[in-house]
Amino acid sequence: MRMLAAGITPVLAVVLAIIVGGIVVLASGSNPITAYESMLVGAVGSPFDISETFISSIPLILAAYAVSFAFRSGLFNIGAEGQLYMGAIAATWVATTLSDWPGLPLIIVCIVAAMAAGGAWAGIAGWLKAKTGAHEVITTMMLSYVAIDISHWLLEAGPMTPANAFGTPESGPIPPQAAFPVILPSWILPNARLNASLFLTILAGLVFAWILWRTPLGYEIRAVGLNAKAAAYGGINVARRLVIAMVIAGAFAGLAGMVPVWVQMRLYDSFSPGYGYEAIAVALVGKNSAIGIFLAGLLYGAMIHGAVAMQANANISGFLVQILQALVLFFVGAEVLIRWFLRRGGFRALAEAAS
Amino acid sequence: MTALVSPVVPETIPSATPYLQMRGITKAFGTLLANDHVDLTVRDREIHAVVGENGAGKTTLMNILYGLIHPDSGEIVIDGSPVRIRGPRDAIAVGIGMVHQHFQLVPVMTVAENVVLGQEPGGIVVDRRAAVRQVGELSERFGLVVDPTARVETLPVGVQQRVELLKILYRGSRLLVFDEPTAVLTPQETDELFEILRGLVAGGKTVILITHKLNEVMAISERVTVLRQGRNAGELETAKTSPAEIARAMVGREVLLRVERDEAHIGEERLRLDGLKANSDRQLPALDGIDLTIRSGEIVGIAGVSGNGQLELAEVIAGLRPVTDGHVFLGGEDVAHQTTAERRVHGLAYIPEDRQARGLVLPFDVKDNLILGSQSRPPFAQRGQRNSDAVDERAKELIQRYDIRPPDPEAPAQSLSGGNQQKVVVARELAENPKVLVAAEPARGLDVGATEFIHRQLIEQRDHGLAILLISSELDEIFSLSDSIAVIYRGHIVEVVPSAAADRERIGLLMAGGTIEGGTPSASQVAQAAAALANEPPGTPPVESAHQ
Ligand SMILES: Nc1ncnc2c1ncn2[C@@H]1O[C@H](COP(=O)(O)OP(=O)(O)OP(=O)(O)O)[C@@H](O)[C@H]1O
Ligand SMILES: [Mg+2]
Numbered sequence: 001m002r003m004l005a006a007g008i009t010p011v012l013a014v015v016l017a018i019i020v021g022g023i024v025v026l027a028s029g030s031n032p033i034t035a036y037e038s039m040l041v042g043a044v045g046s047p048f049d050i051s052e053t054f055i056s057s058i059p060l061i062l063a064a065y066a067v068s069f070a071f072r073s074g075l076f077n078i079g080a081e082g083q084l085y086m087g088a089i090a091a092t093w094v095a096t097t098l099s100d101w102p103g104l105p106l107i108i109v110c111i112v113a114a115m116a117a118g119g120a121w122a123g124i125a126g127w128l129k130a131k132t133g134a135h136e137v138i139t140t141m142m143l144s145y146v147a148i149d150i151s152h153w154l155l156e157a158g159p160m161t162p163a164n165a166f167g168t169p170e171s172g173p174i175p176p177q178a179a180f181p182v183i184l185p186s187w188i189l190p191n192a193r194l195n196a197s198l199f200l201t202i203l204a205g206l207v208f209a210w211i212l213w214r215t216p217l218g219y220e221i222r223a224v225g226l227n228a229k230a231a232a233y234g235g236i237n238v239a240r241r242l243v244i245a246m247v248i249a250g251a252f253a254g255l256a257g258m259v260p261v262w263v264q265m266r267l268y269d270s271f272s273p274g275y276g277y278e279a280i281a282v283a284l285v286g287k288n289s290a291i292g293i294f295l296a297g298l299l300y301g302a303m304i305h306g307a308v309a310m311q312a313n314a315n316i317s318g319f320l321v322q323i324l325q326a327l328v329l330f331f332v333g334a335e336v337l338i339r340w341f342l343r344r345g346g347f348r349a350l351a352e353a354a355s
Numbered sequence: 356m357t358a359l360v361s362p363v364v365p366e367t368i369p370s371a372t373p374y375l376q377m378r379g380i381t382k383a384f385g386t387l388l389a390n391d392h393v394d395l396t397v398r399d400r401e402i403h404a405v406v407g408e409n410g411a412g413k414t415t416l417m418n419i420l421y422g423l424i425h426p427d428s429g430e431i432v433i434d435g436s437p438v439r440i441r442g443p444r445d446a447i448a449v450g451i452g453m454v455h456q457h458f459q460l461v462p463v464m465t466v467a468e469n470v471v472l473g474q475e476p477g478g479i480v481v482d483r484r485a486a487v488r489q490v491g492e493l494s495e496r497f498g499l500v501v502d503p504t505a506r507v508e509t510l511p512v513g514v515q516q517r518v519e520l521l522k523i524l525y526r527g528s529r530l531l532v533f534d535e536p537t538a539v540l541t542p543q544e545t546d547e548l549f550e551i552l553r554g555l556v557a558g559g560k561t562v563i564l565i566t567h568k569l570n571e572v573m574a575i576s577e578r579v580t581v582l583r584q585g586r587n588a589g590e591l592e593t594a595k596t597s598p599a600e601i602a603r604a605m606v607g608r609e610v611l612l613r614v615e616r617d618e619a620h621i622g623e624e625r626l627r628l629d630g631l632k633a634n635s636d637r638q639l640p641a642l643d644g645i646d647l648t649i650r651s652g653e654i655v656g657i658a659g660v661s662g663n664g665q666l667e668l669a670e671v672i673a674g675l676r677p678v679t680d681g682h683v684f685l686g687g688e689d690v691a692h693q694t695t696a697e698r699r700v701h702g703l704a705y706i707p708e709d710r711q712a713r714g715l716v717l718p719f720d721v722k723d724n725l726i727l728g729s730q731s732r733p734p735f736a737q738r739g740q741r742n743s744d745a746v747d748e749r750a751k752e753l754i755q756r757y758d759i760r761p762p763d764p765e766a767p768a769q770s771l772s773g774g775n776q777q778k779v780v781v782a783r784e785l786a787e788n789p790k791v792l793v794a795a796e797p798a799r800g801l802d803v804g805a806t807e808f809i810h811r812q813l814i815e816q817r818d819h820g821l822a823i824l825l826i827s828s829e830l831d832e833i834f835s836l837s838d839s840i841a842v843i844y845r846g847h848i849v850e851v852v853p854s855a856a857a858d859r860e861r862i863g864l865l866m867a868g869g870t871i872e873g874g875t876p877s878a879s880q881v882a883q884a885a886a887a888l889a890n891e892p893p894g895t896p897p898v899e900s901a902h903q
Contacts, residue, residue, distance in 0.1 A: 216739070
């Protein structure tokens with residue numbers, strides 16, 4: 001019931017965004033129905049598209065867990081992008097170094113490496129916050145730049161560049177036995193790319209919710225996020241909880257970085273189209289809940305993948321998708337506006353109460 | 356704009372028509388009827404008290420009057436004609452002003468800026484000089500001493516409240532609503548506020564006052580409306596009633612307005628402070644070498660004018676403020692450098708003076724708040740997992756035992772009335788069978804029945820061997836509960852006396868800094884102490900100053 005109530009705003013936000021987005025398309029001289037139709041078909045119209053939509057969604061969902069988990073402790077982790085790069089680098093490095101290992105242990109070690117690297121990277125920001133009070137918005141952002149630069153250095157004729165790499169900035173290939181098993185049978189879609197990382201993402205969501213709601217640690221993290229003074233009063237070591245929350249958050253982001261590499265089976269330079277930043281929007285739209293983020297991530301993934309078809313078939317600029325994403329975010333942020341939609345008279349009282 | 360500041364000439368109203376009538380006001384929150392056909396009649400130029408138990412619906416009724424909450428049914432009539440109040444703007448337009456319990460001031464702005472906020476003089480650019488002048492005039496006219504150019508955050512609570520009052524006077528309000536204004540005031544500030552209120556009524560205003568302190572009701576109101584569980588439970592003329600009668604109407608049964616207690620059975624030492632020093636938030640010395648011992652089975656009351664180190668003392672013992680020098684012995688062990696969690700394991704419990712900022716995680720539900728401090732220990736945590744059954748069970752038990760309303764473990768703490776929030780804190784802190792309890796203002800915001808209940812709990816726990824350090828700005832509370840009284844002044848314990856031998860005059864003098872070494876207190880110090888002592892207007896039942 002509580003969850004249902006919380007879900008109303010984002011759903012309404014999406015509906016409003018579609019309406020306003022449609023008006024924008026109309027104003028630019030195209031047919032909104034055609035636009036949305038081609039986007040929808042492009043996103044989920046075939047097994048291939050569904051598979052690709054998931055592939056676009058998974059890193060977003062995982063990175064959004066990183067944003068939200070930190071947020072539950074009261075921290076704004078806007079540097080999921082950097083944590084994701086560190087995860088990708090670590091997993092790739094382990095996979096290419098231990099390339100003669102058998103599949104299962106190698107996958108597990110890679111996952112652990114990705115999560116540890118992401119966690120450590122975010123942990124630095126958490127530690128700085130706890131020790132010196134340095135604001136996490138600044139530190140996570142700075143650490144992102146550093147991580148991305150490290151990846152450039154490693155890949156552009158650096159230690160991770162293979163000898164036969166003809167100048168392309170990339171790593172050596174991920175050994176095939178380390179790949180995630182493909183989960184779509186070939187009679188549905190031959191050569192599908194959607195792999196078991198989907199299950200890993202679902203598992204991550206369960207872990208996210210489990211820690212927060214079913215463990216004393218989660219209780220303490222939420223208490224710190226909602227009232228740090230009361231948390232300290234309750235005997236909670238606030239500084240330590242902040243660091244732990246960041247480490248766990250970073251672990252989600254590290255995993256988010258590994259997944260796209262394991263789709264392309266190679267770490268390319270600048271491999272992330274900004275998953276870590278989009279994730280902030282996904283976390284907001286998903287209202288910081290495990291299920292909400294999963295659904296919001298799928299929505300954003302569908303919009304991103306659907307945009308390709310929309311551009312090709314309906315001849316509408318992919319910018320519409322960016323406008324739509326911004327509109328969804330705007331309407332979620334403008335919760336007050338939506339409440340007003342729901343209950344006209346209330347808005348006045350609210351505004352006056354706030355004044 | 357200046358029109359607002361010009362004197363409001365009270366209209367002459369035939370005395371048959373009451374100034375304000377609220378009729379049949381009903382408001383439900385979900386299944387809970389917060390107001391059930393409530394009537395309230397307030398005459399012109401009276402001070403009208405609204406009393407009732409915690410959760411009786413007082414704040415809800417006032418929020419409806421001020422337009423913050425929309426009633427499900429009922430009507431509001433002013434001067435005989437019905438009015439529609441859809442929001443605070445409408446309320447202000449018909450002359451209603453409200454001082455909330457939690458102030459709504461902008462801390463970084465000046466008094467004058469806060470007062471004129473929303474109705475600034477001048478055109479697009481605010482005319483600051485005019486604002487300062489108008490606010491100065493206003494405060495002079497109503498005898499509200501305050502510097503219009505002072506920044507609000509630098510002012511004491513009592514003065515901030517005056518700024519709130521100036522705000523509504525500036526808007527020309529004729530009916531002034533106060534929701535528990537005295538809960539946060541020192542006795543002296545309360546007296547000052549009451550002087551101001553009397554002046555305002557003489558000048559044509561009408562006042563509605565919510566309070567839990569029956570002596571205040573007796574001292575200042577002309578009539579009293581009593582609410583009980585959302586319904587009217589009586590309308591009384593103050594002159595013709597007694598605190599006992601009001602209390603009976605509120606609770607529906609006889610209430611003991613004093614605590615019965617037997618002689619203390621004092622046992623071994625539980626808490627010893629030895630040369631304890633600590634700093635205030637501003638890093639100035641707040642505790643200057645405190646020596647104090649509290650033993651099993653006794654209540655030691657700290658008497659003092661607030662701001663003399665009481666808050667810091669409680670926090671230092673709880674491990675929430677660093678010790679700069681000295682020792683804190685808990686059960687014989689020096690815990691001065693242990694964490695709060697470690698001290699809790701040693702049997703320390705703490706009722707903080709500010710329940711909302713410190714004692715509760717307001718967005719958490721009641722059951723989660725009831726385990727704060729024990730969340731990582733069995734039975735609530737087992738093998739790194741939360742034991743929801745144990746949490747539910749504890750919540751059920753405490754909600755029933757302490758009569759927390761509504762009895763819903765899943766209600767967010769912020770939806771509870773103030774008094775019920777306090778019950779959550781007290782219930783939780785006593786639940787783990789502590790050895791030492793630091794209780795700061797344990798009855799703040801509680802109704803008479805709940806105060807009686809909490810006081811009985813404290814006495815009962817003391818009889819079971821709990822060592823209690825009681826910090827309270829209510830001298831009555833200190834006298835009626837404590838076995839010995841320690842007077843704190845400027846971070847020193849100046850004297851410890853058995854309460855049987857304690858003399859109110861002397862305690863008051865010590866609180867004001869009249870030291871044993873013979874230092875003479877200044878005039879203002881004596882005035883403060885006198886105000887603390889005078890907190891006992893006619894009609895208050897005698898305070899039980901010693902054991903039976
Ligand atoms: N926004 C809300 N949502 C749900 N319940 C509410 C809300 N506001 C008040 N209540 C409930 O309505 C009842 C009346 O609350 P109200 O705050 O009016 O009590 P009160 O008489 O002011 O009590 P107190 O003396 O403790 O301040 C309480 O049971 C409270 O829990
Ligand atoms: Mg109230």
